[in-house]
Amino acid sequence: MPRLLALSGLTLLLSCFQVFSQTPEQYLDQARAIQNDPKVKAANDYIDKNRERILREWIAITEINAPSGYEHERAKYIEKLLGKHRLQSIRYDAAGNLIAVRKGTGGGPVVVFDAQLDTVFQPGLKIKATIREGRVHAPGVGDDTRNIEALLATIGALDAAGIETKGDLVFVFTVEEETNFTGVKQFIKDNKDKINYYIALDGGYEGFTYAGIGINWYRHHFVGPGGHTRSRTPPYSASLPLARAISKIYELRVPTNPSSNLNIGMLRGSDVVNAKASDAWFTVDLRSTSNKVIADLEKKIAAILEKEARRANVTLKTEVISTSPAAVIPGHRNSKMVMVAEAVHRAMGFDPPITPTGSNNASPALLQGVPSISTGAGPCDHSHALTENCEIEPLYKGIKKILLLELALAQL
Numbered sequence: 001m002p003r004l005l006a007l008s009g010l011t012l013l014l015s016c017f018q019v020f021s022q023t024p025e026q027y028l029d030q031a032r033a034i035q036n037d038p039k040v041k042a043a044n045d046y047i048d049k050n051r052e053r054i055l056r057e058w059i060a061i062t063e064i065n066a067p068s069g070y071e072h073e074r075a076k077y078i079e080k081l082l083g084k085h086r087l088q089s090i091r092y093d094a095a096g097n098l099i100a101v102r103k104g105t106g107g108g109p110v111v112v113f114d115a116q117l118d119t120v121f122q123p124g125l126k127i128k129a130t131i132r133e134g135r136v137h138a139p140g141v142g143d144d145t146r147n148i149e150a151l152l153a154t155i156g157a158l159d160a161a162g163i164e165t166k167g168d169l170v171f172v173f174t175v176e177e178e179t180n181f182t183g184v185k186q187f188i189k190d191n192k193d194k195i196n197y198y199i200a201l202d203g204g205y206e207g208f209t210y211a212g213i214g215i216n217w218y219r220h221h222f223v224g225p226g227g228h229t230r231s232r233t234p235p236y237s238a239s240l241p242l243a244r245a246i247s248k249i250y251e252l253r254v255p256t257n258p259s260s261n262l263n264i265g266m267l268r269g270s271d272v273v274n275a276k277a278s279d280a281w282f283t284v285d286l287r288s289t290s291n292k293v294i295a296d297l298e299k300k301i302a303a304i305l306e307k308e309a310r311r312a313n314v315t316l317k318t319e320v321i322s323t324s325p326a327a328v329i330p331g332h333r334n335s336k337m338v339m340v341a342e343a344v345h346r347a348m349g350f351d352p353p354i355t356p357t358g359s360n361n362a363s364p365a366l367l368q369g370v371p372s373i374s375t376g377a378g379p380c381d382h383s384h385a386l387t388e389n390c391e392i393e394p395l396y397k398g399i400k401k402i403l404l405l406e407l408a409l410a411q412l
């Protein structure tokens with residue numbers, strides 16, 4: 001090996017070692033140093049001085065309903081707000097995601113912050129937010145409008161304090177998170193090789209996730225000839241193997257580590273009291289942070305179903321409603337990105353829960369090998385319900401946390 005190559009290899013190895021050998025305390029010191037930078041203090045002051053305006057903007061965006069596939073009106077409103085800031089490009093991609101870039105001075109990583117535009121509510125729903133006892137009540141106020149507003153507020157704060165980052169900050173307001181991840185999948189497909197870190201803001205406040213839980217949904221049918229209650233054949237309604245199978249499936253051991261869940265939430269037999277069911281079905285929602293656990297439980301469930309179908313002499317039919325594998329990057333928990341995110345949370349005074357159980361836009365990114373986490377800017381309740389509401393006061397701290405995360409990752 002040429003001497004020069006050997007040397008540069010060694011240098012590379014050493015610099016890698018330096019990057020990855022930082023202790024949690026060193027990461028924390030760096031996060032605190034950023035917090036103490038006078039410009040960052042000025043940015044935080046901006047957030048404090050603009051509390052009322054931030055609250056009003058948050059409510060205004062919330063009141064534009066944006067069901068999945070109908071995000072454009074809300075996107076247009078946000079596009080106008082982005083237009084007032086120092087952003088290099090504001091555009092839409094093929095899926096309808098709204099993308100804005102805050103160019104860095106150079107030499108830093110490209111850091112993407114994502115907040116989803118869409119809500120789960122039906123088109124035409126009139127939304128009027130109300131404030132009661134320190135909380136904003138409105139469908140969609142938390143999921144995910146609090147995080148849209150958090151991004152807008154940080155963009156304002158960065159401009160007001162004249163902060164420049166080394167790396168580019170990319171803000172993407174994504175479509176169709178609630179349905180099939182169309183928006184994030186398009187964005188990752190177009191930009192995969194240019195992204196160093198991807199942060200999906202969705203839910204969360206005190207902690208964050210660094211992997212996505214795998215989720216498989218099935219509908220299992222037992223199909224028999226049915227018939228009147230008094231009919232002699234077949235002897236049983238297809239509801240009998242259904243009941244036996246459900247009881248056996250709930251006897252399966254579902255591990256807690258790796259974190260896993262099994263739920264049978266829906267079932268159906270005959271349409272009337274006086275008929276044997278000819279098609280009795282039930283659903284299974286199977287989740288785990290380990291794809292091996294999902295595969296193992298899937299096999300055990302299939303064996304139970306086949307046995308009970310044979311025993312009752314009915315046919316088995318399994319429909320796969322949807323599958324989404326666990327999104328895990330080996331070693332990610334101890335990567336620089338996750339260590340920085342942990343330090344940022346600690347510097348903000350949180351003792352963060354850090355889990356591999358995310359279920360949001362971070363998963364499609366992780367599945368494509370893009371280092372990703374998900375977190376959020378404030379505590380809320382009743383997401384996906386008309387009674388959804390969020391605490392107001394913690395949002396301001398949450399915005400400062402997102403700002404610190406932007407600066408710690410994109411580098412001051």
Ligand SMILES: [Zn+2]
Nearest residue numbers: 143178383384
């Ligand atoms: Zn949601």
